[in-house]
Amino acid sequence: MNIIDFLFPKRCFGCDALxxxxxxxxxxxxxxxxxxxxECxxxxxxxxxxxxxxxxxxxxxFTSAYVYEGAIKKALISLKYKFAYDIAFELAKMVAIRLLEISFLFPDNSLIVPVPLYKKRENWRGFNQSEILAKELAKLIKYEHKIGLIVKIKDHRAQVRLSRTERLKNTKNIYKVLDQKGIYERNIILIDDVVTTGATLREIGKVLKMNGAKSVWGVAIAH
Ligand SMILES: [Zn+2]
Ligand SMILES: [Zn+2]
Known part of the structure; x- marks a missing residue:
């Protein structure tokens, strides 16, 4: 047991067991x-x-592993607001197992790409939770993964405060591909933590495809 585990012991998000x-x-x-x-x-x-x-x-x-409720919801909220690499690691492991259960048939040369955060937001939190999930998932299911291929160039008010229509409107033209060669003709698996309207995934998918990606499949921990 390391010092962090000793000071902040891990407890189950479902039943509080150590x-x-x-x-x-x-x-x-x-x-x-x-x-x-x-889409529908x-x-x-x-x-x-x-x-x-x-x-x-x-x-x-699009593949989503779990229903966004209970212990999964608690874990994803903690992941968003605290730095807890171990939470990401456990979630990635569970999602990898789920993906293998749901006849998951991505082409062998698929590339795992996380949904990017606006830089300032990332700095404030210190990390992008989807990036950590993507990295761990890539290791487990043995696919290549890359960060920084696509960036968020515009921030907007926190999505949670907006209505559904406002959210949909709010995701236009805010993502930009930085490395077109990196995605050209690639099959991309796009990783997000929680999906609500799906607007973010659809918008990034569109930008990736407009820049030459061959296929884009969204994967979320929960929706
Ligand atoms: Zn438990
Ligand atoms: Zn449909």
């Missing part, structure tokens, strides 16, 4: 998410965007 952020029992009782189409949010067997919902630069599909 040892891990998710004890075995709570980890098994988490509600897994049904797969949906990221209606069920889609394998998470593929419905054929009839596809637009020119739509995401090809």
């Amino acid at each position: 040892g891990n952020y998710f004890c075995k029992i709570c980890a098994q009782s988490l509600l897994v998410q049904k797969q949906i189409c990221i 949010f209606k069920p889609s067997v394998d998470g593929k965007t419905h054929f009839k919902c596809q637009k020119k630069f739509s995401l090809d599909g």
